[in-house]
Amino acid sequence: MTSVTHDESAYVPAAEVEEPELYHPKTFIGKYIWSQDAKVIAVQYAITAIGIGLVALVLSGIMRLQLGFPHVFSFITPNNYLQFVTMHGMIMVIYLLTALFLGGFGNYLIPLMVGARDMVFPYVNMVSYWVYLFAVLLLVASFFVPGGPTGAGWTLYPPQAILDGTPGHNWGIILMCVSLAFFIIGFTMGGLNYVVTVLQARTRGMTMMRLPLTVWGIFMATVLALLAFPALFVSAIMMTLDQALGTSFFMPALVSKGQHLAYNGGSPVLFQHLFWFFGHPEVYIVALPAFGMVSDLIATHARKNIFGYRMMVWAILAIGGLSFIVWAHHMYVSGMNPYFGFFFATTTLIIAIPTALKVYNWVLTLWRGNIHLTVPMLFAIGFVFTFINGGLTGLFLGNVPVDLPLSDTMFVVAHFHMVMAVSPILVVFGAIYHWYPKITGRMLNDTLGKFHFWFTFLGTYAIYYPMHYLGILGVPRRYYAVTGTDFIPQSAHSLNEGITIAALIVGAVQIVFLYNLVWSYFKGKPAGGNPWRATTLEWQTPETPPKHGNFGATLPVVYRWAYDYSVPGAAEDFIPQNQPPSKKAKGLEQTLDAGELGAQTRGAMGTPKPLGSS
């Protein structure tokens, strides 16, 4: 960090870059409904995802009521319970997390962070959102059809998914599969945009290795999603055909309720391979954007450059590549050749290496940093803790002999909730607290934010830590009630009650968060252009919130990487990416308020005003 050059020749105005033709909305509807502006589409995605996510949150509350106090609530029948479990899982993984990280944050942050005016295919981007909304509506519709939504579990394993003992085996499963197919079509439209925008629309000077890690994370997650979602698409279509037309892709010959069914010779394991070929990359589709964002949150709020940037990028690429060759570790109990299991156990454990590198680098970035315990930083540190906890139990479950007895117990539920539910959602919260000022121009309330953080963070530990013990005791997952079972002691039932109380508190606390989002939109403290004094391009826009086109008259030019925090000898503890390496620019910085400079001079012009002109 000591080789900062002070090159006077650097002071050259930016050459005019060819301007893409922007879409110019004229009416309210054109601006906010049928919008082609990635930032508006991002907010549409986010609101839809959070809305359907709240449904899934309520469902999980009902499930916990049943688990904590079985036989008390008459409105929860065994069928309903299975349906709530299924819909909770599917909504949270696909319709909330995937849509929010890629459709929400991806749309908002990619063009701003790479210095582009918009996505490269804005029209396709708009259609992507509307197809996503249609998929969500189909999903919601399945609550209102005869038989209700499918109760097959979020993995939708055949044959039980379409046998008539399973709730929603008629309409429910078909609507689920069709909704997934539409989700994938919509996502592919958006995903093409994210990938091509990162590859082709970077502004001058923004090399791949100068991209903020947020963009790297979203980029790689999108690549994974584009290649993995076709597996889910194929399985959803085949499942629909098996259900609706009576083909036998997945359905073996079987006797159900004394009746020989017409199915013959299909392979349920084929479905499992297809599903998990999608399902495991899906974990990283959710995790990689979270990894990227948390890197930026930690660097910004610890006022330190990210430790091992190049290693972080390569870890993201390695995790992405490896995630395609570990899928069968979800199928150890499906019966497989032991060598096959050995191979997948090995690849699974290898993936711990790049993941651990990332964790070390986050901790080393915090090490002796100038840590500001802002709300985004609290969530980021909470993420690191939770991710380590969830990751360690992953080492248990990755091994075949340890996985076999723990399979389908609460231990698995605790593991994946820690690692791919709580961890990413903590990053989502941190990211919302971090970027909300840019999106709305106002800060979120700090006190409410800290309240939200501590209750959510400690509350999720109160929920999921004890669940590991339940799993080791052998308490199975997805069971409506386990009362009257000898091997489950009374203490386990008391623990279940405690978990339920914690879960209801954590669920209720989210109301504070929603209230904060709405209240701050109207009454929050004005944020200014760059409240966190961050280096990346989205904070250097001339207006906050950024107008359509993002960067005013001229696109910014990038001169440095995204992590010039606390550079020795620099006047400020951050140097924006678009500030040229020049003594004059540094002199100017001392005389002007940094926020004002960031908002007006650098952002608007791409290069600072000449000395003395202010």
Place this chain on the structure above:
Amino acid sequence: MAIAVGWLLRQTLNTKPWIEQRTVSHVDGEGALPLPSVKVGLGVFLAVATSLFSLLVSAYFMRKMGADWSKLSVPRVLWLNTGLLLASGIAMQWTRAAARRGQIDGVRSGLIAGGVFSFSFLAGQLWAWQQLNASGYFVTADPATAFFYLLTALHGLHLLGGLWVWGRTTAKVWRGVDVGAVRMSVELCTVYWHYLFLVWLVLFALLLST
């Protein structure tokens, strides 16, 4: 895949972003591919489609291990259809050459020929469905037949997507726009048609041989 990895290596190895502060004269060539964005977009889409069809082929082989597998009685009309799809690809290639030379008349007739061959191919596929059905093999008859309907349907839907772009391009040519305004669409269509022909060859070979 190898190209993508090689490109990434060139982008990322031996760069030290934390000490480099390249100035304006050096910031050109940020590493964007030397291609128009729409071509990159098509390339990414073809990667997605390749993933889709590879997974279908893998599923086909896994399902084929089942005891109830029997070979598909391939309708003879598929040979004709293969020829039609090849002809439509050749017509597209010819259109592309005409577009490069700037001959709008050549583009117009080439597009029409390509469209006619493509629609004939789709009609031929439907005819093959009809023939199979008439000889007692509907989608539920046996797994190979089910795969036949599934594979041809998905392949046909991809071709329909291409025909939508073809339709827009042809409409533009009809309204009398400049060749330059449609050259890119014609190039993209040509690449896409060749790709779909290759996919069809793989699927057809699969259906014939197993």
